[in-house]
Amino acid sequence: MADEDPNDAVLSDVEGDDDPIPIVLPSPSPSSSTVPPPSAAAIAAAEQRVRDLLAELEKERGARKSAEGTFNRLKSLAHDAIRQRDEAFRDKEAAVRRRDEAIRDKEEAARSAERTVAELSDALRLKDEASKQKDSLRSEMETAAQMLLSGIGKISGKVSGYKNFSASGGLPTSQKYTGLPAVAYGVIKRANEIAEELMKQIDAASKARDQAREQVEQRNYEIAIEVSQLEAAIVGLREEASKKTSEIESLEKMVAERGSRISEMEDEISKLRQHGDDRDAKIKGLETKLESQRPLIFDQLSYTSKAYEQIREILKCVDKDNNDLSEPSDSLFMWEEMDVDDNLRSLLDGTKSVYELARVAVEKVRDRLEDSNNKVNDLNEKVMELLAEKQHIGTLLRSALSSKTDEVLHVAEEGLREVGIELRLDPRDEHDSNDSGENEVYILADALGTTVKESQIKIIELQHLVEALRKGRVQSTEIPFGCPSKRDFPTEASYKAA
Structure with a gap:
């Protein structure tokens, strides 16, 4: 809120001069009606002066229009600059938050690395034990597979009176599993x-x-x-x-x-x-x-x-x-x-x-x-x-x-x-x-x-x-x-x- 107060003041200053300054033309005074009519030279001089004034007025109008266009461009540029400044502040705050989160993630990663090292040592010990049991289990798995095949074949033969399961060409297979x-x-x-x-x-x-x-x-x-x-x-x-x-x-x-x-x-x-x-x-x-x-x-x-x-x-x-x-x-x-x-x-x-x-x-x-x-x-x-x-x-x-x-x-x-x-x-x-x-x-x-x-x-x-x-x-x-x-x-x- 403290950062936004100067911006609001600047915007109000820029937007306060939107209305152009009116140009007031001199009106003829009523006392001139009593003046005697001027001569031809005076009339010609007055006409020439009016023409000069009209030309100056046209120039002033063109200058005013160019000034208004310049002012509008400056106003839009000011708005863009203020918006970019606000976005820069927000990006800065987001970067700070991301930095804090990265620091916390780094600490958690360090702790997880320590746990991973401990788990890795336990896994190596278990791997050694598993390698010892693998050889003994392999023979048992082969024996169990043979017993399962022979047993299910005999059971299929016993229930062949209801349905012939041996006609399908062996046991059902699955691409997901292999071996036992x-x-x-x-x-x-x-x-x-x-x-x-x-x-x-x-x-x-x-x-x-x-x-x-x-x-x-x-x-x-x-x-x-x-x-x-x-x-x-x-x-x-x-x-x-x-x-x-x-x-x-x-x-x-x-x-x-x-x-x-x-x-x-x-x-x-x-x-x-x-x-x-x-x-x-x-x-x-x-x-x-x-x-x-x-x-x-x-x-x-x-x-x-x-x-x-x-x-x-x-x-x-x-x-x-x-x-x-x-x-x-x-x-x-x-x-x-x-x-x-x-x-x-x-x-x-x-x-x-x-x-x-x-x-x-x-x-x-x-x-x-x-x-x-x-x-x-x-x-x-x-x-x-x-x-x-x-x-x-x-x-x-x-x-x-x-x-x-x-x-x-x-x-x-x-x-x-x-x-x-x-x-x-x-x-x-x-x-x-x-x-x-x-x-x-x-x-x-x-x-x-x-x-x-x-x-x-x-x-x-x-x-x-x-x-x-x-x-x-x-x-x-x-x-x-x-x-x-x-x-x-x-x-x-x-x-x-x-």
Whole structure:
């Protein structure tokens, strides 16, 4: 900053005189207007003087222009000189810094030279030791190279069943290495190729195992769905059979009560006929008795009509497509206030119609039970087919895994034996190392067998239940065999848990 202050002062001095000094011409004074006009000589002299003044003015203007040009050149030269001076100062400072850096570099080079001398002495000592070991290592390297070549050749011959490595004309070579490193490079390259080929074979075996596992899981899922459908259908059958059994027992009780009442009424009518001679004397008693029996008969007619309607509803539920059921006559169970014989006859006709409807209902229910038994048998056959497929898949999985494992172990044992290492690899040890692969397949197969056995036991129990229901006097309505709803199917989480 101290060096720049004089420069700024100089520049300001140079730039301060940029504006030219104005030239002021004398103007005529107003007092001359009162002067009398000059003569011709004076006018000529004045004109000559004006011409001289104009010439001097032109000269002054030219001199001023030349002075301005000179001043501008001097100004530019001053600017250049000041700029060069500043650059010279900056170059001087940079040269000083470079000198200091060179001195520091020189000191560091001297210290590094001392370290290099010490290292050189150590290197000479190590060189002497290395020269002594070089001769011994050379023979060992030749022996190791021969052993590597013979060993990798024998291993290549053992795995020639997967790929022929000897067809390439020897070991892979490299322009970067020579001698034992080149041999080691070729052996490592060939071993890498053999390992990659073995890994490909193992990957193919694992892919086949995964595909088989997916097929087993799919079959397990389908079996679980079919078993759940069967269980849902049989549970619905059991519930409907229990409900209809209770209803039929109540109907049988009602029919028995009506039969006992009708027999009592027939006995009373026979007694009335036997005592016809005493009719006139007992008219009032008979009227009171008829009045007492009339609500009973009315109740019997009403209950018979209700039973008739219930059995018709059962028939409609069992056989919805049957439109041959005749509509009940309105006069069949109608109460006649005046004629008792007609009321009893209508009661008998109603009881007969109830019996006919009950017989038809029993036949319909029996047919439906036979259909359900046929469906249960079909489901049993499907379960047996699924069991046979499961056993076949398990056998294929075990045979494929055992064959691949035995081949790999045999190749490894032969290669080690040729190198000079006697080692017996047990397939069981390899299986222990691959528990995450094979044991998973065996566990899936065992879980499938357990699930199928449990479903067979449940099916047998349900068959016994159906046989027991068939032997009894069961009259039930239609048992729906539709597909179960979505919530009846096992979810994926429950299937995995099983």
